[in-house]
Amino acid sequence: MTHWAMVIDLRQCIGCGTCAVACSQANNIKKNYWRKVIEFAGPQPPQRERFFLTISCMHCQNPPCRDVCPTTATYQRSDGIVTIDFEKCIGCSYCIMACPYHAREIFKGEVDFEESSDATTQKHFGQDELKDYTGVCTKCTFCLPRVEKGISKGLIPGKDKEATPMCVVSCSCGALHFGNLDDPESIVVKLLKENQHMRLSEELETEPSVYYII
Ligand code: SF4
Ligand code: SF4
Numbered sequence: 001m002t003h004w005a006m007v008i009d010l011r012q013c014i015g016c017g018t019c020a021v022a023c024s025q026a027n028n029i030k031k032n033y034w035r036k037v038i039e040f041a042g043p044q045p046p047q048r049e050r051f052f053l054t055i056s057c058m059h060c061q062n063p064p065c066r067d068v069c070p071t072t073a074t075y076q077r078s079d080g081i082v083t084i085d086f087e088k089c090i091g092c093s094y095c096i097m098a099c100p101y102h103a104r105e106i107f108k109g110e111v112d113f114e115e116s117s118d119a120t121t122q123k124h125f126g127q128d129e130l131k132d133y134t135g136v137c138t139k140c141t142f143c144l145p146r147v148e149k150g151i152s153k154g155l156i157p158g159k160d161k162e163a164t165p166m167c168v169v170s171c172s173c174g175a176l177h178f179g180n181l182d183d184p185e186s187i188v189v190k191l192l193k194e195n196q197h198m199r200l201s202e203e204l205e206t207e208p209s210v211y212y213i214i
Helices: 018-026 064-068 094-098 144-152 166-170 187-194
Strands: 004-009 036-039 052-055 074-076 082-084 176-180 210-213
Touching (some): 018 036, 018 166, 187 210
């Protein structure tokens, strides 16, 4: 079985924001941010003066966004990734209200002053087709098109860069890791075994697939 997951080592993050920019570039979402880096305002962990939290969709195994979607546009794959069928999404925003992690946004389009008036018809979200997705709901997909293309070439997501989410590839501090939770040899399993970790808002029982080493 496969359960794609992310492990974020907060001890390594310096808050540079490269992962957020890489996400925005890779998915061609210049005016949306699926990944954000927040400076944590609460008490700092021991030995640290500043503390940054990089967040995006948690790919919950019990996702409230899916449960409220009236068109079944939001769905969960057998590999754990929660994604959106953009053809079915009517932009009602129910899922935005239901997500406790503020991970979703309506796609605002990409009209640029230098570009023609039909500039919204572009390739977005790592997909190959030219399309205007303005008005649909969007969020981090764990770079699903990239992961799938990599797998089709026999590559291993989390190990081979070409098959790994761009935020993970872009982080020069080694804070972000991706892999299969069901594979005992994967980097994510090894990191979770060796380090103290937590998930955000576990009391909500959403079962996030994103883990933080603290
Ligand atoms: Fe932190 Fe790495 Fe993102 Fe920079 S790129 S903010 S170090 S996770
Ligand atoms: Fe859905 Fe939000 Fe969980 Fe992502 S973080 S799966 S958008 S509830």
